[in-house]
Amino acid sequence: MTGPACTDPRLAPPSGRGLDGAAEGGHRLRGTDSIRRMGLIERYIERLPFAATDPIVSLNEGSTPLIHAPRLSDRVGADVYLKYEGLNPTGSFKDRGMTCAVSAAVREGAEAVICASTGNTAAALAAYAARAGIRGVVLVPDGKIAAGKLAQALMHGAEVIALRGNFDEALRLVRQIADAHPIALVNSVNDFRIEGQKCAAFEIQEDLEGQLDALCIPVGNAGNITAYWKGFRELHAEDPSVSLPRMVGFQARGANPLVRGEAVAAPETVASAIRIGNPARWEEAMTAMTGSGGSVNDVTDEEILDAYRFLAREEGVFCEPASATSVAGLLKHGAGIEPGSDRQRIACVLTGHGLKDPQTAMDESTPVIPCEPSLAALEKVLIR
Numbered sequence: 001m002t003g004p005a006c007t008d009p010r011l012a013p014p015s016g017r018g019l020d021g022a023a024e025g026g027h028r029l030r031g032t033d034s035i036r037r038m039g040l041i042e043r044y045i046e047r048l049p050f051a052a053t054d055p056i057v058s059l060n061e062g063s064t065p066l067i068h069a070p071r072l073s074d075r076v077g078a079d080v081y082l083k084y085e086g087l088n089p090t091g092s093f094k095d096r097g098m099t100c101a102v103s104a105a106v107r108e109g110a111e112a113v114i115c116a117s118t119g120n121t122a123a124a125l126a127a128y129a130a131r132a133g134i135r136g137v138v139l140v141p142d143g144k145i146a147a148g149k150l151a152q153a154l155m156h157g158a159e160v161i162a163l164r165g166n167f168d169e170a171l172r173l174v175r176q177i178a179d180a181h182p183i184a185l186v187n188s189v190n191d192f193r194i195e196g197q198k199c200a201a202f203e204i205q206e207d208l209e210g211q212l213d214a215l216c217i218p219v220g221n222a223g224n225i226t227a228y229w230k231g232f233r234e235l236h237a238e239d240p241s242v243s244l245p246r247m248v249g250f251q252a253r254g255a256n257p258l259v260r261g262e263a264v265a266a267p268e269t270v271a272s273a274i275r276i277g278n279p280a281r282w283e284e285a286m287t288a289m290t291g292s293g294g295s296v297n298d299v300t301d302e303e304i305l306d307a308y309r310f311l312a313r314e315e316g317v318f319c320e321p322a323s324a325t326s327v328a329g330l331l332k333h334g335a336g337i338e339p340g341s342d343r344q345r346i347a348c349v350l351t352g353h354g355l356k357d358p359q360t361a362m363d364e365s366t367p368v369i370p371c372e373p374s375l376a377a378l379e380k381v382l383i384r
């Protein structure tokens with residue numbers, strides 16, 4: 001069935017400039033919140049290694065909300081904000097790095113991209129490869145990634161290889177493949193990933209319009225903490241009155257190489273996204289934490305799950321277990337606030353959406369309540 005002819009210019013077909021067109025404004029929508037409709041590269045092109053004429057592969061990632069958390073603030077005695085990265089297009093912060101890594105790969109003529117992944121990088125790679133029209137390949141630890149992430153990677157048409165090994169082994173293998181074959185590696189060892197992810201620091205600074213005292217962040221392969229630190233340092237270099245926050249990293253107790261000071265051969269934690277025993281950006285992460293007066297600490301799975309439930313039930317923000325590590329760490333270890341100091345401002349990075357891992361959510365919740373279809377039965381259940 002065909003409708004009336006379209007006369008609204010906002011619904012006109014794209015002008016066809018560039019791979020995606022967004023950076024040239026070809027597909028830009030109207031609206032008061034136009035920043036939220038822009039892709040990351042378009043928004044920060046002056047701070048990124050791209051030109052407006054480059055082919056940009058974007059899904060309008062970034063510009064995620066910084067949400068004040070009143071109950072968490074009360075518990076900590078500081079003003080705490082949640083950088084809710086679950087609201088990126090594929091539901092995690094990985095989209096920031098992936099728009100840059102895939103755009104750069106396309107610019108260099110790549111026809112395929114590959115990564116090792118605990119799940120979220122796989123989902124992001126799959127979506128951006130689909131958008132670019134190139135082949136996407138992901139290596140994931142067999143049976144160890146959350147259902148939502150696997151569904152995303154498969155649905156976007158990536159070739160998903162289930163490795164009978166852990167993330168660290170998968171990363172070693174994809175590095176070897178990328179060295180030997182014309183296939184672009186888009187793990188966070190790729191510097192374009194760091195470039196994209198550093199932009200979250202710009203957004204926090206813009207949203208707060210002032211001093212951030214500490215950033216609490218989960219650490220797995222250590223790309224994200226490296227990226228935030230780069231972003232904050234760039235802001236500080238441009239304007240020394242912008243102070244550098246303490247970088248406070250948290251790992252899961254069973255996957256805590258940075259805390260122990262040595263690789264963990266068989267990492268294990270409920271927070272599958274950070275089940276990593278030998279982070280690729282180890283040195284950079286330590287430099288970020290020590291150079292900012294921050295620290296690295298760990299939390300148990302129980303503490304992660306407590307924070308996960310607290311965020312969902314008391315703050316109304318649903319993140320995945322790995323993301324809750326930043327809040328679990330803040331609640332357990334603090335963020336380096338000196339007693340008697342002025343009220344501080346702290347941002348906790350919530351790296352991925354709760355819907356990524358429905359199984360853990362169901363396991364951690366009270367069961368649904370069965371009810372017969374009658375008023376009496378409903379009252380029996382509801383009215384106490």
Ligand SMILES: Cc1ncc(COP(=O)(O)O)c(C=O)c1O
Pocket residue numbers: 092118119120121188218219220221222223224225273274320322323351352
């Ligand atoms: C949800 C989530 N949180 C945190 C991390 C850790 O980030 P990084 O590996 O950059 O340290 C990851 C990495 O996969 C992730 O998916």
